[in-house]
Amino acid sequence: MSRVRFAPSPTGSLHLGSLRVAIVNYLFAKKEQASLVLRIEDTDQLRSTDQSTRIILENLRWMGIDFNEGPFFQSQRLSSHQAYAKDLLRKKQAYCCFCSQQEENDLSGQKDPCRLLSPEQTEMYLSQQRPYVIRLRIPDQTIEFKDLIKGKVSFQGNLLEDFVILRSDGTPTYNFAVVADDHEMGITHIIRGEDHLSNTPKQIALYQAFGWSIPTFAHIPLILGPDRTKLSKRHCDTAIEDYQQKGFLAATLFNYLALLGYSHDPAHPILSKGALIRDFSWEKVSRSPSQFDLQRLIWMNKQYLDQLSDQEYLHSAVPWIPKLPFDQDKIAKIVLLSRNQVRIWSEIPAVFSLFLTYPATPIFESNPCRDNLIAGSFLQYIKERLSGCDFTVGVIQCAMEEAITQFALKKRDAMQWLRIAIAGTSISPSLYETVCLLGKEETLRRIGLFMEQGL
Numbered sequence: 340m341s342r343v344r345f346a347p348s349p350t351g352s353l354h355l356g357s358l359r360v361a362i363v364n365y366l367f368a369k370k371e372q373a374s375l376v377l378r379i380e381d382t383d384q385l386r387s388t389d390q391s392t393r394i395i396l397e398n399l400r401w402m403g404i405d406f407n408e409g410p411f412f413q414s415q416r417l418s419s420h421q422a423y424a425k426d427l428l429r430k431k432q433a434y435c436c437f438c439s440q441q442e443e444n445d446l447s448g449q450k451d452p453c454r455l456l457s458p459e460q461t462e463m464y465l466s467q468q469r470p471y472v473i474r475l476r477i478p479d480q481t482i483e484f485k486d487l488i489k490g491k492v493s494f495q496g497n498l499l500e501d502f503v504i505l506r507s508d509g510t511p512t513y514n515f516a517v518v519a520d521d522h523e524m525g526i527t528h529i530i531r532g533e534d535h536l537s538n539t540p541k542q543i544a545l546y547q548a549f550g551w552s553i554p555t556f557a558h559i560p561l562i563l564g565p566d567r568t569k570l571s572k573r574h575c576d577t578a579i580e581d582y583q584q585k586g587f588l589a590a591t592l593f594n595y596l597a598l599l600g601y602s603h604d605p606a607h608p609i610l611s612k613g614a615l616i617r618d619f620s621w622e623k624v625s626r627s628p629s630q631f632d633l634q635r636l637i638w639m640n641k642q643y644l645d646q647l648s649d650q651e652y653l654h655s656a657v658p659w660i661p662k663l664p665f666d667q668d669k670i671a672k673i674v675l676l677s678r679n680q681v682r683i684w685s686e687i688p689a690v691f692s693l694f695l696t697y698p699a700t701p702i703f704e705s706n707p708c709r710d711n712l713i714a715g716s717f718l719q720y721i722k723e724r725l726s727g728c729d730f731t732v733g734v735i736q737c738a739m740e741e742a743i744t745q746f747a748l749k750k751r752d753a754m755q756w757l758r759i760a761i762a763g764t765s766i767s768p769s770l771y772e773t774v775c776l777l778g779k780e781e782t783l784r785r786i787g788l789f790m791e792q793g794l
């Protein structure tokens with residue numbers, strides 16, 4: 340059975356690029372019925388924090404990426420790493436290096452002299468308690484592997500130096516810990532970002548030194564910003580919690596990142612998790628980097644919001660609704676009336692502003708009704724007509740139709756005049772519903788204000 344792992348370092352927030360790697364691992368695991376393991380690579384003690392671990396776990400939970408095993412913590416596996424390093428020493432695949440940092444610097448590409456130390460010399464230095472590191476003995480051979488995305492990749496072995504696997508304080512280096520853990524956890528497919536490609540020859544050299552079977556690798560191309568450099572905070576938010584806080588749906592982010600750099604039918608970009616799993620294939624993963632497009636993500640979120648029933652929409656919108664002096668029924672009506680204006684949940688508070696305050700005078704500057712006597716008479720008529728009737732959408736519409744006939748207006752002009760009079764701008768949700776929700780008193784007050792100040 341195949342086994343894959345997602346192995347984030349808890350040294351900050353989960354980055355969009357890392358989430359994409361997690362998603363590809365997830366899709367592959369579900370498609371192949373493989374086990375998905377979560378391993379927290381917290382060996383960098385200076386930079387790893389518990390808070391970062393908590394955020395990463397929360398982000399993954401929010402995204403609905405569930406794991407079959409884990410989280411395992413790399414920092415808790417120190418004794419196992421040390422045992423593996425000793426194993427390599429015994430097999431003469433690794434050696435103790437007693438060089439100082441200065442001596443290392445002076446080597447300038449030459450082989451490390453400690454490679455040639457006899458067992459007796461090594462024993463003697465150890466008994467003198469000289470500080471040492473353990474280095475892997477790398478053979479002069481080409482290291483080749485077949486990447487599921489990039490195809491055949493090869494590295495000249497003689498270009499790799501005998502890298503350190505265990506530091507003088509007994510802690511493992513990154514590549515060593517990763518290989519020891521991946522082997523022990525039975526990982527068959529290593530799916531990760533292309534930024535790890537330079538680690539792969541070192542890791543393969545380790546598998547060979549141990550005599551372990553080498554897993555299959557898949558290196559996913561990076562996500563770029565609009566200027567074709569690696570996506571970073573310079574371009575936009577990169578942390579998952581930022582997208583959560585802005586009111587993107589987890590489903591949108593999953594769908595968008597799953598299809599980023601993945602060949603699919605552009606006419607059908609909205610795919611459920613199930614459809615994405617069924618469709619997953621390595622042939623469709625692009626070999627070249629893909630560009631992040633925030634506007635596309637926002638557009639996609641709107642498509643997801645449009646799929647919700649009114650009831651689902653209202654329910655999900657609740658946490659985003661500010662405290663307001665309106666009753667629940669009116670709030671619900673405003674939220675539903677403004678559905679079209681909202682692309683991400685954080686845009687919800689703005690839809691209430693129309694109902695809370697009447698815009699200040701600047702909007703009158705661009706008033707198309709200015710100097711228009713007909714507009715004035717029309718609004719006066721509407722004001723009087725509405726003041727004496729029940730305030731329902733049907734009645735408001737009826738009053739408008741009468742006025743349009745009486746003043747021989749174009750419907751579009753009349754609608755626009757009333758809209759500017761009550762909303763202060765030429766953009767509003769559906770006009771009659773908006774007027775109705777504003778209520779009679781407020782509508783008449785606004786028309787009055789507009790006629791005094793705006794005309």
Ligand SMILES: [Zn+2]
Nearest residue numbers: 436437438453
């Ligand atoms: Zn040395």
